[in-house]
Amino acid sequence: MINSRIKQASTTPSKLKINNLAQFRTSIFPSQPYHSHHRSHKPTSKSSLERPHKPTKNLLRKPIPLLANLKQIQDPDEAISLFHDYQQTGFKHDYPTYACLIYKLAKSRDFEAVETLLGYLKTYYIRCQEKVFVGLIQHYGKAQLVDKAIELFHNMASFNCTRSVQSFNALLNVLVDNGRSDDANKMLRNCSKMGIWLNGVSFNIIIKMWLEKDDWELARQVFDEMIEREIEPTVVTYNCQIGFLCKKGDVEGAKSLFQDMVRKGKKPNAVSYALLMEGLSSLGKYKEAKKLMFDMEYQGCKLKIVNYGVLMTDLLKRGDIGEANSLLVEMKKRHIKPDVVIYNMLINYFCKECKTAEAYRILVDMQIAGCNPNATTYRMVVDGFCKTGEFEEGLKVLNAMLISGHFPRVETVRCMILGLLDKEKVEDACFVLEEMEKRKKRFDFESWEAIVKDACSNSIFVYRLVDELVF
DNA sequence: ATTATCAATT
Numbered sequence: 001m002i003n004s005r006i007k008q009a010s011t012t013p014s015k016l017k018i019n020n021l022a023q024f025r026t027s028i029f030p031s032q033p034y035h036s037h038h039r040s041h042k043p044t045s046k047s048s049l050e051r052p053h054k055p056t057k058n059l060l061r062k063p064i065p066l067l068a069n070l071k072q073i074q075d076p077d078e079a080i081s082l083f084h085d086y087q088q089t090g091f092k093h094d095y096p097t098y099a100c101l102i103y104k105l106a107k108s109r110d111f112e113a114v115e116t117l118l119g120y121l122k123t124y125y126i127r128c129q130e131k132v133f134v135g136l137i138q139h140y141g142k143a144q145l146v147d148k149a150i151e152l153f154h155n156m157a158s159f160n161c162t163r164s165v166q167s168f169n170a171l172l173n174v175l176v177d178n179g180r181s182d183d184a185n186k187m188l189r190n191c192s193k194m195g196i197w198l199n200g201v202s203f204n205i206i207i208k209m210w211l212e213k214d215d216w217e218l219a220r221q222v223f224d225e226m227i228e229r230e231i232e233p234t235v236v237t238y239n240c241q242i243g244f245l246c247k248k249g250d251v252e253g254a255k256s257l258f259q260d261m262v263r264k265g266k267k268p269n270a271v272s273y274a275l276l277m278e279g280l281s282s283l284g285k286y287k288e289a290k291k292l293m294f295d296m297e298y299q300g301c302k303l304k305i306v307n308y309g310v311l312m313t314d315l316l317k318r319g320d321i322g323e324a325n326s327l328l329v330e331m332k333k334r335h336i337k338p339d340v341v342i343y344n345m346l347i348n349y350f351c352k353e354c355k356t357a358e359a360y361r362i363l364v365d366m367q368i369a370g371c372n373p374n375a376t377t378y379r380m381v382v383d384g385f386c387k388t389g390e391f392e393e394g395l396k397v398l399n400a401m402l403i404s405g406h407f408p409r410v411e412t413v414r415c416m417i418l419g420l421l422d423k424e425k426v427e428d429a430c431f432v433l434e435e436m437e438k439r440k441k442r443f444d445f446e447s448w449e450a451i452v453k454d455a456c457s458n459s460i461f462v463y464r465l466v467d468e469l470v471f
Numbered sequence: 472a473t474t475a476t477c478a479a480t481t
Contacts (some may be wrong), residue, residue: 134474169474204475239476271477278478309478316479344479376480409481 066091070100079104080113092124099132106139111148118159127160134170141174149174150183168196169205176209184209200226204236211244219244235261235269242272246279254279270296270304277307281314289314305339312342316349324349340366340374347377351384356393359384363397375406382412391419395428402435414447421451 066086073079083101087093098121105113114136121128133156140149153171156163168191175184188206191198203226210219219241226233238261245254254276261268273296280289293307308331315324324346331338343366350359363373363381378401385394394416398408408416413436420429436442443451 131473138474166474173475199474201473201475208475234475236476241476243476269476274477304477306478311478313478339478341479346479348479374480380480 067097067100070097070104073104093120093126095126095128098126098128102132103135106136109139109143111140111143111145121159125160130156130161130164130167133159133161134167137167137170137174141170141177144178146174146178146180146183163194163196165196165199165202168194169199169201172202173205176205176212181209181213198231200231200234200237203231204234204240207237207240211240216244233264233266235266235272238266238268239271239275243275246275246282249279249283251276251279251283268299268301270301270307273301274304274306274310277310278313281310286311286314303336305336305342308336308338309341309345312345316345319349321349337369338366338371340371340377343371343373344377344380347380347384351380351387354384354388356381356384356388356390360393360397373404375401378404378406379408379412382408382416386412386415386419389419391416391423392425392428395420395432398432402439407439407441410441410443410447413441414443414450417451 066082069082070079073082079101083093083097098117102114102117105111105117120126133152136152137149140146140152149171153163153167156167168187172184172187175181175187184206188198203222206222207219210216210222223233223237223241226237238257242254242257245251245257258268258272258276261272273292277289277292280286280292290311293303293311296307297303308327312324312327315321315327328338343362346362347359350356350362359381363377366373366377378397381397382394382401385391385397398412398416401408413432417429417432420426420432
């Protein structure tokens, strides 16, 4: 009985690209078991399953469909297997195909596969645009693989690609964002040796570096040097400094810098206003912040959701849910659609307050409004349910999360399994375990220890565990 | 044809 249920779950395709709301609804409503809907979607969905897995002669003559296909595929493993299928028939991939696949793999942080592809580029003498390297350096940086980023930057020449200030800036930014300012400074000292001329963006990154080190004086010196070298400061240059002063509580200083910018003929953007608004609300001046938002429109600056986001953050931080609701109403009146971030703020608030029903309602509402939840959204709701001990409800959301291609954190899964076992929902616990195994999301030793310890009181689960461990 | 600034999380 248990096995058949698990079998059914494990044979369902893990990554179907189907309408989010539809899948969410079928998976969430208790009238239907959470994994019974896959099959019914199979024939209708325009999913990756309909793609030919074996190359046909027809496809070989037309290289465009491969790229189009590749762009549609979400699962990087699938994308790489399609790539190989073509290659095996003697098809020679070109630069756009490589670029597309490299971006896809880097985004899913499969850097091993990225390196394999880079190797192909070298062996087949395919010239690559600098853009690809810039993208890769950034992805390495986000994954905190700073040394990988440095290595790639130094190896660019071996790919027959000349380095420009673009890739230089990309690496410089990675170094600064990862607290490697010594390396950043070393790079700056060597820039002329590399034939790199610093541009405005380079200076913006350097200013950010000093501000992150809390050194206002040095940041100002760089700003002065910028003007000396006749490199025009941009809105971003000013925004960096405005943001710094606001975070220090010096909104007056920020305001005068803002005026300075206007005097120099630089038009403030929505971010400039958002920063000032944030500064004001952190000083408890919500009304002034809101007034500034209207001033901004009067000055002809286009309002962005960030500006509402700043106000919403402040209201929810103070727990003023009534005012938060009227802000939502106001947005609706003005036909400004809340985005994922706004919904996430609300969900975060309700989860922190242990009001899971409300959080869940937002999760449903946002999808009805046509806004797709992201990994953060799902994580917060699932964690919220775990916190309140509503593991069955959490499981339904977890399932919806997995179907839409997002992953929970290991701690969440661990908490979920323990909670389900505690409620003697062995089948459900097995289901979660199985799903994680399928996605190669393995537990660390500590989590296993906790689960095994708990499972010892549960003989059926022990069998499954042994099965999993031997595997 | 875009690298830098931006409200939610980790």
